[in-house]
Each structure stands twice: as structure tokens, then as C-alpha cells.
Amino acid sequence: MIEVEVTVKNRAGLHTRPAAMLVKLAGKFKCDFFIFKDGYQINGKSIIGVMTLAAEKGSTLTLMFDGEDEAEAAKEIVDLFERGFDEL
Amino acid sequence: MKKKQDILLKGIGASPGIVIGNIFHYKDEYTNIKEISISEKDIEKEIERLKTALKKSELEITKILQFAKEKLPEHQLRIFDAQILMLQDEYFINGIFMRIKSELKNAEFILTDEIRKYQEILIKTVKDDYLRERAFDVEDVKNRVIRNLNIQNLPSKIESSVIIVAKRLSPADTVIFSNNNILGYATDFGGYTSHTAILSRSLNIPCVVGLKEITEMISDDSIMILDGYGGNVIINPSEESINEYKAKLEKHRKFEISLMETSKLPPITIDKREFSVVANVEVPDELDFALSQGTDGIGLYRTEQMVIYKGSFPSEEEQYLAYRQVADKMNPRPVTFRTFDVGGDKVLPSNYQENNPFLGWRGIRISLEKPEIFLNQLRALLRASVNGNVKIMFPMISTLSEIKKAKEYVELAKKQLDEKKIPFDKDIKVGVMIEVPSAAVLANLIAKEVDFISIGTNDLIQYLLAVDRGNVLVSHLFQEFDPSVIRTVKFIIDEAHKAGQKISMCGEMAANPITTMLLIALGLDEFSVVPSRIPEIKKIIQSVTVDECKKVLENVLSMDEATTIKNYLEKSTKEKFPDFILDD
Numbered sequence: 266m267i268e269v270e271v272t273v274k275n276r277a278g279l280h281t282r283p284a285a286m287l288v289k290l291a292g293k294f295k296c297d298f299f300i301f302k303d304g305y306q307i308n309g310k311s312i313i314g315v316m317t318l319a320a321e322k323g324s325t326l327t328l329m330f331d332g333e334d335e336a337e338a339a340k341e342i343v344d345l346f347e348r349g350f351d352e353l
Numbered sequence: 354m355k356k357k358q359d360i361l362l363k364g365i366g367a368s369p370g371i372v373i374g375n376i377f378h379y380k381d382e383y384t385n386i387k388e389i390s391i392s393e394k395d396i397e398k399e400i401e402r403l404k405t406a407l408k409k410s411e412l413e414i415t416k417i418l419q420f421a422k423e424k425l426p427e428h429q430l431r432i433f434d435a436q437i438l439m440l441q442d443e444y445f446i447n448g449i450f451m452r453i454k455s456e457l458k459n460a461e462f463i464l465t466d467e468i469r470k471y472q473e474i475l476i477k478t479v480k481d482d483y484l485r486e487r488a489f490d491v492e493d494v495k496n497r498v499i500r501n502l503n504i505q506n507l508p509s510k511i512e513s514s515v516i517i518v519a520k521r522l523s524p525a526d527t528v529i530f531s532n533n534n535i536l537g538y539a540t541d542f543g544g545y546t547s548h549t550a551i552l553s554r555s556l557n558i559p560c561v562v563g564l565k566e567i568t569e570m571i572s573d574d575s576i577m578i579l580d581g582y583g584g585n586v587i588i589n590p591s592e593e594s595i596n597e598y599k600a601k602l603e604k605h606r607k608f609e610i611s612l613m614e615t616s617k618l619p620p621i622t623i624d625k626r627e628f629s630v631v632a633n634v635e636v637p638d639e640l641d642f643a644l645s646q647g648t649d650g651i652g653l654y655r656t657e658q659m660v661i662y663k664g665s666f667p668s669e670e671e672q673y674l675a676y677r678q679v680a681d682k683m684n685p686r687p688v689t690f691r692t693f694d695v696g697g698d699k700v701l702p703s704n705y706q707e708n709n710p711f712l713g714w715r716g717i718r719i720s721l722e723k724p725e726i727f728l729n730q731l732r733a734l735l736r737a738s739v740n741g742n743v744k745i746m747f748p749m750i751s752t753l754s755e756i757k758k759a760k761e762y763v764e765l766a767k768k769q770l771d772e773k774k775i776p777f778d779k780d781i782k783v784g785v786m787i788e789v790p791s792a793a794v795l796a797n798l799i800a801k802e803v804d805f806i807s808i809g810t811n812d813l814i815q816y817l818l819a820v821d822r823g824n825v826l827v828s829h830l831f832q833e834f835d836p837s838v839i840r841t842v843k844f845i846i847d848e849a850h851k852a853g854q855k856i857s858m859c860g861e862m863a864a865n866p867i868t869t870m871l872l873i874a875l876g877l878d879e880f881s882v883v884p885s886r887i888p889e890i891k892k893i894i895q896s897v898t899v900d901e902c903k904k905v906l907e908n909v910l911s912m913d914e915a916t917t918i919k920n921y922l923e924k925s926t927k928e929k930f931p932d933f934i935l936d937d
Contacts, residue, residue, distance in 0.1 A: 276670055281435045288438055311444035312435065313491070317474045 266331040267339045275349035278321035283350035288312045290345060296332025298342070309342075359587045359594050362564050366584030367543070367550035369885050370559030371602045372536040373595060376575045377515040378568065379526070386499070389459040396457070400450055403460040406501035411440040413497065414525065421528045425555055432490055432524050439494050445471075461499050468495045493523040516577050520568050527552040537561075537579045539586055541568050551638045561586055582885065608932050612888035616647035620880075620894040622873065629879040630891050631687075633859055637675065640682050643884035647891060650686035652807065652881025653746070653859040654679060656730070657693045666693070666726050672733035676743070684740045689807070689857075689881075691786065692720055692730055694748035711812075711821060716749025721758055731766035738778035745781060746807060751789040756802050759783075786859070787845055788812035796845045800852035807881065808845055810860025814838055832915035833862050834922065839871070839909060846875050857881055866933055867922040869893040874906035889933065896930070 273279060279287070291298045291310045298309035300318060302325075307314030309328070320326060326346075330339045391399055418433040439445070445467070452463045468491055475491070513534040519526070521542045527549050530538075535558070543549050543562035553560035559581035571577070571588055578587040578598045587594055620628045631652035632643035643651070659667050659675060667675075680688050694716045707713040720727040734745050747759050763783055770777055787793055788809030800806055814833055815822055822831040832838070842862075849856040857879035862868050864882035866889050872880065873894065880890050905925060912918045926933065 276674075281431050285431070285435055285438055288442075308444040311442050312438040313442050313445045313471050316435075317471060319475075 266329065267335050269328045269330075269339055269343055271326055271328060271343055271346040273320045273322055273324050273326065274346065275352035276322055277352065278324070279315060279318060281316070283352070284312055284315040286350055287342070287345060288315055290342060291338070294330075294332070294334050294338035296330050296335040296338050298338060299329045299331075301327040301329065359590050360570060362567055362570070362586045362588070364539070364561040364564035364567075364584045364586060365544060365550075366581050367562045368538075368553040368556075368558060368560035368581050370537065370557075370581045371579070371598055371605065372516060372559050372581075373578045373590075373598055373602070374536045374576070375515050376518045376539075376571055376573075376577050377535075378571060378573060379517050379519040379522070379530075386461050386465045387459070388462045391453075391457050391459060393457065396454055399453055399460050402502060403449065403453070403464070403498075406460075406498050407440055407446065409501045410494070410497045411437060413501075413529075414440065417525050417529050420532055424531070425528070425552070433528075436490060436494050436525070439491065440498075461502055464495060464498060464502075468492070490524075493525055496523070497525070516579055518567055518571055518577070522549045524548045524552055528556070531556045531558055537581065539564055539567055539577070539579055541565055551636065554638060554642060604932070609888070611932075612892055613647075615892050615895055616888035618891070618895065620649075620891045622894055622897055622899055624898040624900065626873075626899050628873070628877075628894050629857075630887055630894070631689075631857075631879060631881045632884045632887060633864075633881050634884065637679050637682070639884060640679065643887070644683075646884045646887040648686070648884065648887055650742075651679070651683055651688040652857055652879060654688055654690045655694070656690055657695050660693055660695055666729070669729040669733045672730060673736045676733055676737035680737045680740055680743050684742050687742050687744055689744040689746050689784070689805075690734055691746045691748050692717070692727070692734075695719060711815070717747045717755050717759060718749060720747075721755065721762075724762065727759075727762055728766050728769070731763055732770060735763075735766055735770055735777035735781065736775060738781050739776050741778045741780075743778060743781060744805065745783050746805075747783075747785045748809070749789065749812075750785040750787070750799070751791045753795060753798055753802060756785055756799065760802075788816070788860075790817050790841070793817075793841050793845050796848035797852050800849040800854040803854075805857065806845070806849050806854060807857040807859045807879075808842060810838075810842070810858060810862035813841065813860065814862075817841060832919075833865075833868075834918040835915040836913055836918065838862075839918065842872075843875050846877060850876060855879065864890070866890065866893060866930070867919075867926040870897055870902040870905045870926070870929075871909055871922065873897065873899060874902035893930065 275283060288310060300307050300309045300315070302318055302320060305318070307318055309315065328339070328342060414433055414436050418430060418437065421430055421433060449460070449463050449467050452467070453460060456463065472491055515535055516537045516539060517530055517535055518539045521540055522538060527538065537559040538549060538553055538561070540549055540562045541564055550560060550562050559579055561579055561581055561584050564586060567586060575588050576590065578590050578594060580586070580598070590598070620630045629649050631650040632646070632648040633653040633655070634640065634643055634651055635655045635658040659672065676690060731745070734743060737743055745763065747756070750756055760783060767777065782804035784803045784805035784807065785792070785799060786807050786809040787796060787799065789812070792799060793813065796806070810833065814831060817837060818830060818832065818835060820827050820830045822828045846856050855878040858872065858877055859881035863872065863880045864886040869880070869890055870893065882890055908921060909918050912921065
């Protein structure tokens with residue numbers, strides 16, 4: 266299991282487009298993927314879940330990966346956050 | 354004039370065009386979902402039924418998306434992308450399956466309940482309006498799945514060549530119906546910037562929204578005339594009305610084809626006097642249309658539309674992105690952004706009920722008293738000015754001190770950006786609207802204080818004549834051809850020219866073809882009009898000489914009544930331009 270903390274960097278936060286990017290990317294991996302924010306937990310492979318997170322710019326999220334390809338998943342998904350969903 | 358049996362409804366003309374045809378009353382709302390218990394042996398059947406409906410819905414939206422890709426810009430497609438992901442959302446769907454199993458209830462009921470839960474979270478936790486809009490996208494997905502659970506196939510049942518009438522239309526509906534060669538849309542709800550309005554403009558389908566109760570007034574065999582220019586709808590029109598509109602339609606068609614050619618050419622009179630014809634717009638989606646009409650730029654960009662749409666003042670960042678998009682798209686053509694003109698008949702961000710809102714807290718008066726809001730907007734505009742094609746204009750100016758104060762804020766905003774080393778156009782032009790009689794009187798002094806002036810005739814006329822045109826008791830006294838109005842406009846233009854300043858007009862008067870020759874003679878430099886009027890105004894300019902316009906002006910100045918002037922202008926315009934379609 267891997268736990269990583271990330272910050273939402275793109276201006277508009279996790280709105281529809283980044284949420285869709287995140288869910289699409291997460292869907293490529295076999296491992297479980299959860300996101301924690303302010304004591305609230307959602308499944309990172311669920312678009313409706315990610316949308317209800319309402320993560321705005323600057324908010325901190327904890328990502329949790331658990332499964333055989335967890336290392337690879339963590340690397341790519343953290344990278345997506347780092348790139349600000351290509352909206353920087 | 355209107356025949357007895359006609360039922361005339363007035364809405365908002367959201368997308369131009371006139372169509373006549375049968376109606377199709379589209380009902381796609383499922384408000385009364387019944388809670389039905391199922392037995393344990395039916396669980397698998399119920400889950401299969403839901404799976405099939407989900408699959409079918411996904412196929413439908415995929416089809417809509419493919420179709421939409423050919424017709425709509427990239428950013429308008431995201432709605433559908435997200436909807437597909439929702440239908441593929443295993444976490445969400447498994448949750449529904451599990452509840453069907455444990456609670457032994459029908460799929461419609463559980464689905465509706467789950468969606469409601471998510472909508473509540475979205476509406477409660479999400480501060481951002483754009484994100485909150487997604488709650489309605491979820492609604493659209495729900496309705497589609499429920500329809501497919503009931504094996505209804507509404508859109509494909511719709512014959513072509515009908516006018517779709519509905520309470521409201523979802524983005525998906527608006528797109529998919531257009532595939533069936535439907536004639537137009539008429540809805541109870543929605544404004545000029547609603548999804549339906551924006552998409553129908555992009556799809557080039559005539560549309561009238563905000564008709565309030567049209568779904569109550571039609572029956573399935575109703576025939577309808579829909580006029581997307583004027584926002585009018587006539588239900589069960591008489592023979593005469595049909596013929597009248599058919600003639601109007603035919604005339605429009607021929608005329609528009611001929612105008613599209615001349616509209617590509619610059620607005621120069623026969624004797625080589627050059628003018629500028631630009632567009633008034635409210636939302637970025639109108640820019641493509643304005644460009645297709647041959648605009649030389651944007652003479653009035655109404656930024657308050659963002660406030661009205663959002664229900665609160667947008668942040669600097671939100672504004673910058675929006676302004677930048679407009680400025681980039683129009684580059685190198687100039688774009689004049691008018692700072693927020695809220696108040697009056699537009700939303701006022703305050704709970705204080707004013708007795709006389711038009712004489713109250715509006716336009717620049719609010720901006721000057723809310724420096725943080727004003728500076729946000731000024732910084733956003735300055736940042737968007739890097740191409741060098743942005744101009745800033747202040748509304749509702751009534752004194753010179755307001756202009757001086759507003760300019761001080763512009764300087765302050767520039768200083769703040771300089772400190773952060775954020776680039777902007779150092780020579781940005783700053784101007785004002787003249788729409789208050791006191792400003793008209795001071796036109797010469799104002800012209801010396803600013804880089805440009807634009808006459809806002811709608812407010813100027815109502816303040817000059819002391820007539821609230823929204824008040825039915827006096828609205829007939831709102832006479833744009835009153836001699837006092839013509840003389841005031843003449844005075845403003847002359848005073849501005851004396852100060853060496855060019856002058857624009859962005860009120861409805863500039864867009865009325867019967868005044869074009871008059872305004873040419875008065876020396877107006879720029880006509881800023883609704884995009885659909887650009888080709889006509891250009892055509893008139895290209896077809897006249899300044900001398901012949903001066904004769905019109907001379908005659909008008911000798912007349913002492915509004916109706917005499919109006920009749921004269923109408924008659925002379927009709928004689929010179931028999932093909933023109935003039936407003937009644």
C-alpha cells in the first residue's frame with residue numbers, strides 16, 4: 266500500500282475535465298485507488314465520487330493505492346497532479 | 354394587426370431564424386418515480402434491466418458525442434464526456450445494484466434516490482458555480498437512464514420538420530434533436546445564456562426561450578410560427594399570419610444571402626468616408642457569429658452577464674480567463690469591455706430594495722464604492738490586454754469626478770500589476786459611456802478627459818424623456834426619434850469632435866437601419882450593434898454618400914415631432930432600400 270499527499274495546483278480545481286482525466290487514468294490500473302480529503306473518502310475510480318470532492322486550488326488530498334501495480338499507478342497519478350492536469 | 358385566433362407569446366430570441374411548422378411536445382421529466390417492491394427472485398431481472406438501460410444510455414450519449422464533435426467546439430463537448438464516465442462509474446453503479454439487492458426496490462426508485470444524494474452533496478459542498486452546474490448534468494443522465502428503463506425511445510420517434518416545444522431542453526437533447534432536421538426550439542425556461550440558447554446558436558437552429566407557459570398552451574396538433582429574431586411565437590396562426598411570415602422568411606433568405614457578400618467589405622460610403630461597424634455581445638459564444646457577420650471588432654462587451662449568470666461577482670482569475678479568451682479570439686480587432694453595469698433592471702447584489710433603481714446604485718457608482726470588486730475587474734482587464742486590443746469603458750458616468758476617480762483606480766491596478774511584474778498594455782485606452790443627460794451636457798469636457806466615448810441611447814432616452822420603458826403605463830412615451838433625442842445626440846457628437854475625439858454609439862438606435870443615414874450625417878464614427886444587424890448597417894453605409902445623408906439630417910432637424918421624424922425616416926429608408934426588413 267502506498268500513501269501520498271498531493272496539492273491541487275490547477276486554477277479551477279478538480280472540475281469536470283481534470284476529474285475525467287484522473288478517473289480515466291486510474292481506470293488503467295488494477296490496484297484500488299482512494300482519495301481522502303478532510304476526513305472524507307471517495308473511490309478515485311468513480312467520476313461522481315471525484316466530482317463530489319469539490320477539490321479547489323490549493324486543497325490537499327491524500328491518495329492511497331493498494332494492489333499489484335500500485336507503484337506505477339502512484340507515479341503516474343501524482344505526476345498528473347504535479348502537472349496541474351496540464352492546465353498550468 | 355394581429356389576427357384574432359393567433360396566440361402570440363413573447364420570449365427571448367435565443368437563436369435567429371423564422372420557421373413555421375407542426376410542433377412536437379417533448380416531455381422528458383420524471384418527477385413521479387414510484388417506489389415499487391420487488392420479490393427476491395426478481396432481483397436478477399431488475400439488475401439486468403438496469404444494466405441494459407445503462408448500456409443503451411451510454412451508446413446514446415456516445416452517438417451524441419460523435420455527432421456533436423462535428424458541430425460543436427471542443428469545450429462544449431466536455432458535458433457529454435463526463436456523462437459517459439458517469440454511466441461507466443462502477444463504484445456508483447455497484448452501489449445501486451447493492452441497494453436493489455438489499456432493499457428489494459425497483460431500479461428507478463433506487464437510481465433516483467442515489468442521484469439525489471449526490472446532487473445534494475454537489476450543491477451543498479461545491480462553492481464554484483461551474484461545478485455546481487454539474488448537479489444538473491447528473492439529472493440529465495438520470496432522466497436518460499429512466500427513459501431507457503421504460504424502453505422508450507423518444508428522440509428517434511420525432512419526425513423531422515417539427516418545432517420542439519419543451520419545458521426545458523438538456524444539452525444532449527438540444528444536440529440530438531438537431532440530427533433530425535428539426536425546425537426550431539421553443540422552451541418555457543432558459544435565458545439568452547442558457548445551454549439551450551448557446552447550443553442552438555452554435556447549431557444554427559432558430560430558438561426562442563423563456564416563453565414561461567408555452568407548454569401549457571399547445572396541443573399535439575398545434576401549428577406554430579417561431580421567430581428567433583424577435584423572440585416571438587404564434588400558436589395556431591391564421592392564414593394571414595402564415596402568409597405574412599412566409600413572405601418575411603423568403604425576403605429574409607434572399608436578402609441575407611446578398612448581404613453576406615457586401616458584409617465582407619469595409620463600411621465606406623460612395624464618397625469614401627470611412628466608418629466602423631462593430632458588435633455588442635454578452636457571451637464568448639456569440640463571437641463566431643459576430644465574426645461571420647463581418648464585424649470590425651467588439652464595441653460593447655457586457656461583462657455584467659458574468660455576474661448575472663454566476664449570481665455573484667466572479668474572481669479576478671475567472672474574469673481574466675474569460676476576457677483573455679475574448680481578446681485572443683478577436684485579435685487584432687479591438688474589444689471594448691464595459692465594466693460591470695449591474696443595478697437598474699439588472700441584478701443588484703444587495704438586499705436593499707430601491708424605490709427608483711434606475712436613479713439609484715448602479716454602474717460606475719457601485720464600482721467606485723466597492724474598490725476590491727472594481728480593482729479585481731480592472732486587473733483582469735489589464736492582464737487580458739497584452740495583445741494590445743483591449744479597451745475599458747465605464748458605464749453610467751454622470752460627473753467628471755467619477756471619471757477621474759475611475760481612472761485613478763486604473764492607475765492603481767496598473768501599479769499593482771507592475772509590482773508583480775505581470776504584463777499588460779501600457780497604452781490601454783479608457784473611455785466612458787454617455788447615457789446620462791448630465792454627461793451629455795458635459796460631452797466636451799468628458800471628451801478631453803478620456804480616450805473614447807460611446808453613446809448609450811437606451812438609457813439616455815429614458816433619462817432624457819423621464820420614461821421608464823419597462824413601465825407599461827408610460828412606455829409609449831419612450832420615443833427614440835424625439836427631436837430632443839436627435840438634438841442631444843448631435844450635440845454629443847459635435848462636442849466630442851470639437852475635442853478631437855472619435856465617437857461610437859452602442860444603443861439600439863445605432864442598430865436601427867432607418868437611423869443609419871441620419872447618424873452618418875451627424876458624423877458618428879462607429880456603429881456598435883447586435884451582430885445580426887451588422888450586414889444591413891454596412892450595406893447602407895456602402896450605398897450612400899455623406900451629402901445625401903446630410904439632406905436627410907436637414908429634413909429631420911426641421912421636424913418637431915417624434916412620429917413625423919420616424920415616418921419620414923421609415924419612408925426614405927424603404928424607398929432607398931426596398932429589400933430591407935424593417936421592425937414594426
